Amino acid sequence: MSSALVLPGDSIPLPPSSKPVVLGPGLAASSSRIRSPSSDAVPSIISTRLGTLSSFKGKEKSEQLWVEGSSKRYIPSQKDMVLGTIIARHAEGxxxxxGSAQMASLEGLAFEGATKRSKPNLKVGTLVYARVSLSTRDLEPEIECFDPNTGKAEGFGELTGGTMVTCSLQLCRHLLNPKFPVLSTLASTIPFEVAVGLNGRVWFKTEAVSESIAVKRVIEGIDSGEIKPEKGDVDKAVKSYLA
Incomplete structure (x- = not known):
């Protein structure tokens, strides 16, 4: 699907594909149907924000749709991968x-292998990598630190050490695109672990402080526009910061 400017309330027909469609930020399912020139009425979705309609076909057998806007505040959307900081503990989680308008709820059982007798004991200030499991207009969002399809952590859970950088929502979504060369170019020079949250946060962990500083400066430079997100420019910037 080609990119197109959409307004709040615009009806958007589902793409002509047999693959299931995953709705991302800025889109909501509609109960109405749109008449197609070449076929009968087809289901539609509604845009909830101003921006550019974007799509991505990943390795999974599905197509992702979302509205790319200039919003600076994160609005939780179901199935989003996010980085969150624990700010309070209670009996259940x-x-x-x-970084959204509402705090999220994380149950103590929402971890791989967690039981009522054996649950993670996380402290206030702990950083976690999670997935949004529930997001509605009237209730606070819920997150989980495991993949519900496998029951395994799959990279979700507590993040220890490392550095977290706050950047634009748009850059984070680009970083999760395998065709976006920034992370792969950085990895060719600096070995590091990374977790990208669609809520505008990137966590990474390197072996040396100088490498962490270099990665941080590159991400911030690309987000501000000082560094172009091209392989040659990123590689040049990394080497200059490590020199």
Whole structure:
């Protein structure tokens, strides 16, 4: 699907594909149907924000659709991968800051292998990598630290050490695109672990402080526009910061 400017309330027909469609930020399912010139009425979706309609066909057998806008505040959307900071503990779990208008709820059982007798004991200030499991207009979002399809952590959970950088929502979504060369170019020079949250946060962990500083400066430079997100420019910037 080609990119197109959409307004709040615009009806958008589902793409002509047999693949299931995953709705991302800025889109909501509609109960109405749109008449197609070449076929009968087809289901539609509604845009909830101003921006550019974007799509991505990943390795999974599905197509992702979302509205790319200039919003600076994160709005939780189901199935989003996010980085959150635990700000409070209670009997059943934790309250987590995602940088959105509402705090998120994280149950103590929402971890791989967690039981009522054996649950993670996380402290206030702990950083976690999670997935949004529930997001509605009237209730606070819920997150989980495991993949519900496998029951395994799959990279979700507590993040220890490392550095977290706050950047634009748009850059984070680009970083999760395998065709976006920034992370692969950085990895060719600096070995590091990374977790990218669609809520405008990037966590990474390197072996040396100088490498962490270099990665941080490159991400911030690309987000500000000082560094172009091209392989040659990123490689040049990394080497200059490590020199």
């Amino acid at each position: 934790y309250r987590v800051d995602l």
